[in-house]
Amino acid sequence: MLSNDHLPARTWEWLKVNDIDLKDTNGLLASATVNEHNIPAGGAGETPVYIDCKVGGTESPASLHNFNIEAGASGTVIQFITTDGGNDLSGDFVLQNRYHIASGGSFTLIQVQNLNDGWKFYNDCSGVCDDGATFRRIQIVLGGGYTYMGEFCDLTGEKSRFICDIGYNIGGTHNLDMNYVADHHGKNSGSDIHVSGVMSDHASKIFRGTIDFHRGCAGAKGAEIEEVLLLDDTIENKTVPLILCDEEDVEGSHGATIGRLDENLILYMKSRGIDEDEIYTMMAHARIDSVASLIPDMEARDRVSEMICGPIERECLRK
């Protein structure tokens, strides 16, 4: 079962926002083999492992990975999900990551997605953090058709942590559906989900962020913050934060800033000769950049930079 539709409470159905149907993906999953990765303590895991998913072409329609991070070990995995071949290709692709981070271990999963609009992409992730374990997730979403992203982080261990930063820039008719759950069981466990995005054109997005404090997770803290920049009136934007409390001694918070660019800011930038399209492009890049700057690997950061700056050529420079 994918964690995209694994929810701790039935609330979604009442809110009528749980409209993903992941049943279709079961067939894709059945045909795929699981890649097992073990990250042992001491040394080797420090250099990032690249897993490139070139969707289309000869790539299997599903890519499944199990990561076992041994006690005290630390590892980083970087996944680029891009389209292989022509722009007219389309189809479904499932990426599933499972992790188990043993005591004191840390695991960083970095995902950068840039697909063309013919793709329906199911990006599923879930796992367990033991005592003092940290799961760090950094995601950048650029192009795509339908994108379903899910995370179910089981913070079983005491002082376990889930830190998640998501940056997206969606336009066209891109439909982005996010469902993130921080499942707090461990005492003093912590979660931080920060989503920063830009929407334009007919893009639509739903962000469901759940912080679930179970009995016994005393001292746990969870926060979700969302910032959305809306560049057009034609977008569709939904946010569904949910904080569930079965324990008294916890702190949960949700914050959202959703809006358009300030007119004073636009005037200021225009007064320096920067036109409106360029202003929007700059501000959209800035959002993605701020998430990309969290990526600890220079090479990956450069690739993201190329992706966001590459196709944008200023009109006047095109001579």
Next chain:
Amino acid sequence: MDDLLKIEGLKAKVEDTEILNGIDLTIGRGEVHVIMGPNGAGKSTLGSCIIGDPRYVKTGGHITFKGEDITDAPTDKIAKMGVFLSFQNPIEVPGITLANFIRTALELKTGERIRMWDFRKSLEATMKLLGMDTSYADRDLNVGFSGGEKKKAEILQLLMLKPDLAILDETDSGLDVDAVHIVSKGVEEYKKQVGGALLIITHSTRILEALHVDKTHVLVDGRIVDHGDAGLVNEINDNGFERFINCENCKNDDCEVKKKLNDAK
């Protein structure tokens, strides 16, 4: 015709209030003009109208720049033609570093890509001239800058973008003595390097000390009520605006002089 900027009979309103009531002003290439006037007179509005702020609706008159009618031109076009406005209250630009901001503006203005290395060198040299720590180049423009740093960042942009006309809206207001000195030095440098024209809105003479002022205008209640040379600046500093004011017809309740007169009644 060697006029750089020509404003004829400009009237403007905001939210149904007339603010400018027929302004005539001509600035030749390289000339230095000073505008003085009480608070609420319409000085900033004049700057906003020249740069094409769409929130100020022009209800009469024309503005031409380099012979081209820019009355209804978009702000970014007016800027690219060579007009620069130093804001009375510079805006914070989160997510965009000072260096990136200026480089983008410069590339859009010249239509050429600028080599990172060359740009960085000239940016840092200019920052040093203004006594700005070069680490500010990599900070988001104006975000968390002090009042003085924001004004210096405006002058930095002026020096980097090299416009033909610079409008300085109270760039020297609210700064300490050292900061005013640096800002003045920056303006002097602009004059030396670029030789552009200046329209300086100010309440003090210090920013003018190293400049040759060609003309001083007194703006009261949306009208230019007097012209003079540099001497007029001193006269106003000594005597205030009282002698220019006909308070009977004035509808501007923000006007300092009117307030004073009302208080005296």
